[in-house]
Amino acid sequence: MKCDPNLYRATSPSLAVKPRLVRHLFLPPLIIAMMIGLGYIGFWISEHYGIRSLSENGQRQLELHARAVESEISKYTYLPSLLELETSVSQLLADPTPEHRQAVNDYLEGLNRRSRSRAIYVMDTTGRVMATSNWRDVDSYLGEDLSFRAYFQNAVRGQPGRFYGIGSTNGEPGYYLAHGLEEHGKIIGVAVVKVRLEAMEERWQRARLEAFVSDENGIIILSSDPARRLKSVVPLSEETKEKLARSLQYYWFPLNELQPLARETLSEGVEKLTFPANSELVSDDENISYLSQTRQLSDTPWNFTLLTPLQDLRREAINQGILVAVAFALCAFLLIAWNERRKV
Structure with missing residues (x-):
């Protein structure tokens, strides 16, 4: 019986080298790609659960400050x-x-001095200021016609007048x-008390708290960042802008x-927002991401x-992602080394 000489022919060296060459060419990019992918997954998971914990x-902080x-x-x-x-008020009217x-x-x-309000004044039913606590001041309200103010229009109809605005x-x-x-x-007649709420803004700034209050029109009326004050948190139609302009609110x-x-x-009332940095709190000009949580204030149409x-949370998530990527790279290196040693 004759043996086929081709059965014992040596394999071509080029063919023997190819699998190893393929491994050397494609394994490093594959490991790098998996490092990036696993690192991103680690970052995403860390950020996701971090935001949940932060939320x-x-x-609790939202409830406390609200x-x-x-x-x-x-x-x-x-x-x-x-x-x-x-009695003297009814006599005057x-x-x-x-x-x-x-x-x-x-x-x-x-009364204004004892209550520490900004001003107290009395108006007749036409909206004319008949008496005021700041009657000594140059910019006294005495004699002013404030009938266009929404708080007067509500109060003269027997409804509570609540209004945040800029003094005319x-x-x-x-x-x-x-x-x-x-x-x-x-x-x-109508009695009006004007109070200043800027003390809350000062407390927020001292506590390095980022917060704001928006009114029924969606206008930010109080803010720890002065740059955000008197800006709208919702788009305003031209009709609404014209109405607010006429009211001089x-x-x-x-x-x-x-x-x-x-x-x-x-989720409802919870957003992730990115704003320019608050110049009052941060020295550089980098953009900052925030977890925004909103709650309506009781007895008012305002929102806090x-x-x-999220900078610290993001940095921690990045570190977690890097740690996952490095851990995978180390495991891959050890497996490759073990496999090469096993072949020896």
Whole structure:
């Protein structure tokens, strides 16, 4: 029986080298690609669970600070109705003589000083200021016609007047609380208290807290970052802008929209936003991502928004991703070394 000589022919060296050459060519890029992929997965998982944890902690902070805002804005709610009990006020509205006006001016001045409000004044049913606590000031409200103000229009109809706006006399922002003064079931005038809420902004800044309050029109009225104040958090139609301009609620501010550089909705009331850095808190000009959590304030149509910076979380997620990639590379190197040693 003859043997086929081809059966014992040596394999071509070029063919023997090819599998090893293929491994050497394609294995490093494959390992690098898997490092990048696993690193990104590690980063994503770390960021995802980090945001969830941050959101749970932020919810507690949101509730705490929202209650503080509610307490501050409700502190003066009772004050306008007190004037209904003051005899000199009803006398002035019934008979606006200089003597009655001066008596009420003095009373309001003392009440304003004790309550630490910004101003207290009384208007007749036409919207004319009859007496005011700041009657001594150059920019006194005395004699001003404020009938165009929404808080007056609500209060004169017997509804609570709540209003945050810019003063038309001196351009000073404030929170206005108005109450219709009744006598024998008939409204004879309106009492208004103006308070400053900037103390909350100062507390937020001292605590390095990023937060803002937006009103019923979606306008930011209080903010730890002055650059965001009097900007809208929602797009305003031309009709709405014209209406607000006529009311002079925000004086002549343009009410530009606060547009984040990036926005991602995570759940109801929770978003991931990217804004330019707050110059009050950060020295450089880098953009900052925030976890944004919003809650409506009770007894008002306002919303409180807490912004939690995500830089530390992102850095930690990047470190986790790098750690996963390096761990995979180390395991791959050890496996390759073990495999090569096994062949020896």
